[in-house]
Amino acid sequence: MSWSTVADYVIDARFGFQDANAIKNNIIAYASARIQRYLGGSRQVSVPLVASAQDAIDYLDVEIDGTKLAGFTVQARVEVRSGAAGTSVTPKIRNVTDSSDAIVGTACSATTWGGTNSVQTLGFTPVTGIKKYRLQLTPSNTTNPVWGIGMIEIFATA
Secondary structure (H helix, E strand, O other): OOOOOOOOOOOOOOOOOOHHHHHHHHHHHHHHHHHHEEEEEEEOOOOOOOOOOEEOOOOOOEEEEEEOOOOEEEEEEEEEEEEEOOOOEEEEEEEOOOOEEEEEOEEEOOOOOOOOOEEEEOOOOOOOOHHHHHHHEEEEEOOOEEEEEEEEEEEEEO
């Protein structure tokens, strides 16, 4: 789909199927644009050296109302890395409203941005109602620093 220019309507102008299709296609194009919300995180400052889930540095909770998102894709795009291969980091999106995990990513021991599993797309289904979601990182040990940043994307798939 692509954006179509729709002419202004004037008195006594007929509204035909071409006009309806142009408006429908514009709605689909608009809904397909990726709405992005930053979750926070840092490429320079590590989360605390604790081998349990830690809130991302400078996290920003994202509120999502999952009530009417059928037909939309909701996913987190997360980048993580470790200071040394002996320490892995696992990203997750936490539903802080209900104290549950929306999605848990894959452990990453890459020491460079763009290494194996350092870029992850975590698709999840938001819970019905308005809920807050937060990026958290879980280091595998307390030996080396880990970093991570992320965003949530919402877009139509049809």
